[in-house]
Amino acid sequence: MTTTARDTVLGRIRDALALAPAPAPAVPRAYRTGRTLPDAERLALLTHRLLDYKARVHPCTRDRTAEVIAEVLREHGARRVGVPAGLDERWLGAYDGEVRPDSADIPAPSLGELDGVVTSSAVSCAETGTIFLDGSPDQGRRALSLVPDLHVCVVDLSTVVVGVPEAVARLVPERPTTLISGPSATSDIELERVEGVHGPRTLAVVIRTDA
Amino acid sequence: MSTFLGMPATPPRSPYGTGNLRGERKFPKAAHDELRNEQLRRNLGRATHTIRAKRIAVTGELPDWEELRDAGSAVKTDTMHRLPELLEELERKVTECGGTVHWARDGVEANEIVTRLVRATGSRDVIKVKSMATQEIGLNEHLEAAGITPYETDLAELIVQLAHDKPSHILVPAIHRNRDEIRQIFLDGIPGVDPGLDNVPAHLAAAARAYLREKFMTTKVAVSGANFAIAETGTLSVVESEGNGRMCLTLPDTLITVMGIEKVLPRYQDLEVFLQLLPRSSTGERMNPYTSMWTGVTPGDGPQDFHLVLLDNGRTAALADAIGRTALNCIRCSACLNVCPVYERAGGHAYGSTYPGPIGAVLTPQLAGMHAAKDDPNSSLPYASSLCGACFDACPVKIDIPSLLVELRHQNTEQAGTTAEKLAMKAAAAVMKRPTLYTAAQKAASLSRAVGVGGRDRTISHLPAPLDGWSDSRDTAAPPRQSFRSWLASAEGAATMRAAAEEGARRTDDDHQEEQ
Numbered sequence: 001m002t003t004t005a006r007d008t009v010l011g012r013i014r015d016a017l018a019l020a021p022a023p024a025p026a027v028p029r030a031y032r033t034g035r036t037l038p039d040a041e042r043l044a045l046l047t048h049r050l051l052d053y054k055a056r057v058h059p060c061t062r063d064r065t066a067e068v069i070a071e072v073l074r075e076h077g078a079r080r081v082g083v084p085a086g087l088d089e090r091w092l093g094a095y096d097g098e099v100r101p102d103s104a105d106i107p108a109p110s111l112g113e114l115d116g117v118v119t120s121s122a123v124s125c126a127e128t129g130t131i132f133l134d135g136s137p138d139q140g141r142r143a144l145s146l147v148p149d150l151h152v153c154v155v156d157l158s159t160v161v162v163g164v165p166e167a168v169a170r171l172v173p174e175r176p177t178t179l180i181s182g183p184s185a186t187s188d189i190e191l192e193r194v195e196g197v198h199g200p201r202t203l204a205v206v207i208r209t210d211a
Numbered sequence: 212m213s214t215f216l217g218m219p220a221t222p223p224r225s226p227y228g229t230g231n232l233r234g235e236r237k238f239p240k241a242a243h244d245e246l247r248n249e250q251l252r253r254n255l256g257r258a259t260h261t262i263r264a265k266r267i268a269v270t271g272e273l274p275d276w277e278e279l280r281d282a283g284s285a286v287k288t289d290t291m292h293r294l295p296e297l298l299e300e301l302e303r304k305v306t307e308c309g310g311t312v313h314w315a316r317d318g319v320e321a322n323e324i325v326t327r328l329v330r331a332t333g334s335r336d337v338i339k340v341k342s343m344a345t346q347e348i349g350l351n352e353h354l355e356a357a358g359i360t361p362y363e364t365d366l367a368e369l370i371v372q373l374a375h376d377k378p379s380h381i382l383v384p385a386i387h388r389n390r391d392e393i394r395q396i397f398l399d400g401i402p403g404v405d406p407g408l409d410n411v412p413a414h415l416a417a418a419a420r421a422y423l424r425e426k427f428m429t430t431k432v433a434v435s436g437a438n439f440a441i442a443e444t445g446t447l448s449v450v451e452s453e454g455n456g457r458m459c460l461t462l463p464d465t466l467i468t469v470m471g472i473e474k475v476l477p478r479y480q481d482l483e484v485f486l487q488l489l490p491r492s493s494t495g496e497r498m499n500p501y502t503s504m505w506t507g508v509t510p511g512d513g514p515q516d517f518h519l520v521l522l523d524n525g526r527t528a529a530l531a532d533a534i535g536r537t538a539l540n541c542i543r544c545s546a547c548l549n550v551c552p553v554y555e556r557a558g559g560h561a562y563g564s565t566y567p568g569p570i571g572a573v574l575t576p577q578l579a580g581m582h583a584a585k586d587d588p589n590s591s592l593p594y595a596s597s598l599c600g601a602c603f604d605a606c607p608v609k610i611d612i613p614s615l616l617v618e619l620r621h622q623n624t625e626q627a628g629t630t631a632e633k634l635a636m637k638a639a640a641a642v643m644k645r646p647t648l649y650t651a652a653q654k655a656a657s658l659s660r661a662v663g664v665g666g667r668d669r670t671i672s673h674l675p676a677p678l679d680g681w682s683d684s685r686d687t688a689a690p691p692r693q694s695f696r697s698w699l700a701s702a703e704g705a706a707t708m709r710a711a712a713e714e715g716a717r718r719t720d721d722d723h724q725e726e727q
Contacts, residue, residue: 013294189416
């Protein structure tokens with residue numbers, strides 16, 4: 001009779017716990033959860049944290065979204081941009097370059113031909129300057145926001161929460177989720193920070209507000 | 212070998228002679244040579260002080276940092292108690308979501324599983340995300356021997372790989388190299404690199420970007436580790452900075468993740484704790500640039516073939532030790548390395564293991580043992596510390612590394628030490644293992660300080676059992692103004708305990724003779 005590795009490992013764990021039994025601890029969760037802040041403070045905090053991580057920040061009222069996106073794309077010289085299939089078409093309404101809607105059958109290397117990508121976002125955490133993408137139709141598959149060198153990410157202030165617990169509570173676990181805090185970076189050479197290694201070297205965040 | 216049903220057997224360590232959990236020389240000898248490398252000491256000193264300052268700044272920002280540490284510590288301890296059910300739950304969820312779960316008793320088996328999976332894809336290349344587990348089991352060497360080329364894609368791992376070197380730090384594996392050395396490594400190792408490449412870090416990073424871009428776009432298989440795995444949902448997570456992780460986790464057709472069994476967490480909600488603890492302790496950032504989370508396979512997004520390899524390799528042996536198992540709580544942030552005066556001077560290579568620094572000194576002997584060979588280098592690791600306690604203070608999950616080091620010193624002398632030392636450590640352990648005695652001993656020690664270091668003439672006249680036989684007939688020199696534990700670990704403390712134990716052993720022998 002052969003024993004599977006699974007049975008062996010699980011058996012070893014049970015043996016180990018039997019050899020050194022100990023009571024399971026209660027988990028104290030006295031850290032801060034469920035925090036809220038007024039719109040203006042969440043906006044200020046998120047902006048501060050994004051800038052600290054070398055992202056570009058472009059706050060705008062919701063009615064100016066298309067204009068601001070077009071300005072940002074022009075500023076970076078992006079002539080050809082990719083968008084997820086479910087992105088609000090109006091957001092690219094003021095852009096005069098080429099817009100390529102993404103689909104799963106486009107091979108990832110072809111995404112390198114794009115000058116940039118515009119996506120929406122699921123949740124953002126102000127305290128850490130983190131944007132969460134979850135693969136919803138307005139955010140697209142993960143490769144789309146990874147391969148092009150410019151990522152213009154639209155954040156609606158209504159989706160910005162204060163801290164990490166508030167953000168995690170809003171996530172859907174089964175969705176492929178990417179947390180983005182500034183452009184990619186490395187400190188591997190003498191601890192000197194270099195922005196932009198493999199991911200998009202520029203992250204521009206358009207934050208939509210009421211007023 | 213036979214075992215009786217229902218009788219728990221001590222689980223085995225990582226097999227001797229496999230993987231990267233043992234150096235060739237004992238720590239003092241290895242450290243001696245490293246200490247003479249002034250470049251290394253300058254690089255390390257600068258790097259550790261930089262990260263240290265950043266960590267203190269961002270952990271100080273959070274008023275609930277201590278509460279987060281308490282939660283993190285308890286979640287990990289709770290996890291270890293429930294490991295069988297959590298791993299079974301994880302397996303079930305990953306499988307339900309389209310992944311395949313494999314179990315590996317040790318590194319050799321894990322290497323074989325990964326090699327078989329890569330071969331099945333027909334690919335001769337794999338791209339790799341920085342991973343401690345695959346470094347521990349020597350996966351790269353195994354793949355190369357099987358004719359498969361692994362490409363490390365983390366910048367520091369690439370530097371280490373191209374230089375045929377070993378990592379020297381958990382977070383920044385090439386911390387021992389400076390920019391001039393890295394420039395030369397790239398000129399020698401990257402095909403077609405611009406011969407005019409200078410030593411500016413941004414230019415060096417750009418050279419790596421250009422080199423790896425093609426690998427990301429064309430390689431069909433990736434191998435990663437995992438920072439967390441959620442039992443409740445089957446979600447895996449990798450925390451990184453450069454985007455090489457996202458590339459590897461997203462673009463290939465096949466993803467193989469090798470993960471130590473202790474990395475599982477019970478609930479998705481637990482991420483709210485660890486996504487705060489890890490980045491702030493590790494890189495000293497509020498959040499690392501990129502974190503990827505995936506659950507099995509998502510149609511139309513990312514690898515459509517996902518394999519999770521659950522690795523034991525001595526972890527269950529560590530789990531069998533009520534004290535030592537807390538080392539399994541480690542989330543590999545490397546904060547303890549950056550604050551350790553011994554690591555800062557000796558560097559990571561002196562430890563001889565994938566896991567260097569304070570946590571490595573307690574984890575390595577538990578995974579691989581301390582006496583698997585004659586004069587096992589691992590037996591020197593518990594002594595690679597001054598027991599200053601900085602590692603304990605820095606640890607985001609509150610692993611009491613100094614106590615673990617003392618416990619391992621005890622175990623070492625139990626198994627192989629000289630007789631006198633063995634007896635001393637036995638006596639010390641007898642005190643430390645029993646809370647009431649330990650507290651009594653601590654009280655005796657602190658009381659002696661309170662009354663001006665020692666009662667009459669700087670001595671303690673009464674030690675708690677089992678050392679009372681000794682103090683009945685003479686006074687013990689009062690410990691200096693330091694904790695009982697650090698006194699115990701000092702030369703003076705060791706000598707005192709050794710003498711006490713010898714006396715105690717003689718008395719015990721006498722008692723036995725009287726009984727007969």
